[in-house]
Amino acid sequence: MRRRRIAILISGRGSNSATLMAAARSTEFPGEVVLVMSNRPEAEGLARAREAGIATGVVDHTSYNDRESFDEALHAMLEAHAVDVVCLAGFMRVLTDAFVERWAGRMINIHPSLLPLFRGTKTHQRALDAGVLVHGCTVHFVVPELDAGPIIAQAAIPVVPGDTAEALSARVLAQEHLLYPRALQMVCDGSATLVGERVVFAGSWAPTGSMRSPD
Template structure:
């Protein structure tokens, strides 16, 4: 019987991408299982999603710590106590320290609502419309100390339509996010990802 990799998810909000991962991991044949969901925001709806799925949850409020390093140390300790092997950022609205990202190098995923390296940061859908691009989408990548950077595992694209608003474009991209994140987690959990010179090669 294949051993499933233990996953910890970091969240801050409603957790729609968390739900996509929970749904994927509900299949016993999926190569990963979610063992812990941590939020820095008390009462985040993502925690309710995890609890409904029978997954352990934890709230670690960032405001309870004097600085980012202390907060990240608490995150790291909680993840390791749960024997987490892979970390997924799913709407986690905190910048992580370089020390934390290096500690989880090659084992931490993030999803970003653009076709990286275009439109790093916030307000990606508005910026895509303003730039006049014809394709927009989402990216799942391995996390590095640089914001929205790191080897790309999966990308999904959608057309930018005439008359699109940031909300209508975001809704179409979100549908692709819900497919891309489980796909990327599967690749990493199955050990099919090799990184060479900041490029992810998929076996």
């Protein structure tokens, strides 16, 4: 099977992008990271990618008058690098419906909550405010509705007495670094595919650890 060509989109330090790049360095991984791109020229994660010998690109959103023209430039760069799969890793831009639909089934995101709970931002404080006993992270296919795409995998952690948003964030981030590469592998090797509005699991996939099992 041909290794899938992966692009990672970031806006900041890119800690999740670093774990994806590390996983894809293995020749046994079914994909290779060919591009790390940001909407912010100063994003720390770009330097990490360059150090790893991976191509980088910047599409500065402040240079565009509207979301549509920004997304067109983003799409053009992805196509120029013959990208198969797009990973959002702390990419803090809301993409247009047209862009998302172009990449339907080929674009995934990691979100710091157990979706469908706590879509959007400030998820850790919201989890504490809601009094939930379990929190975590989710990898999902991207659809036009924010944080609403079909779920590929989830990891859960307990909320313990005395937890703060910062403490929760750190523990969830550790799970993100484990979960995202495993979920990306499933997408790249075809064991998790988007069919209609749900994820179909096949092939070598089997529920292990904290991975989400199929319905």
